[in-house]
Amino acid sequence: MKTYITSTEMAYSFSNFSEYTAAQQTWALQQSYLLVNSYIRPEVQIPSVEIWDGHSDTIIAPSVLKHAQAELCKYLLIQRNQT
Secondary structure: OOOOOHHHHHHOOOOHHHHHOHHHHHHHHHHHHHHHHOOOOOOOOOOOOOOOOOOOOOOOOOHHHHHHHHHHHHHHEEEEEEE
């Protein structure tokens, strides 16, 4: 899965992350990754990141993209849980 932040890193950003199912976590990580990329201007070069193997604790990516994805992931999970 392409992502800027792993589930381990996400748990550091959102303490309730582990309360969601694996399917919900994966969905939120995928959607937040797509949202981050959709907000970046097309002329901005996004550095290539490795594909996450689902097991590693970290991914090397710019911290601003990690933070943005973590906030969007948290938002998506909270919003989905409220509906």
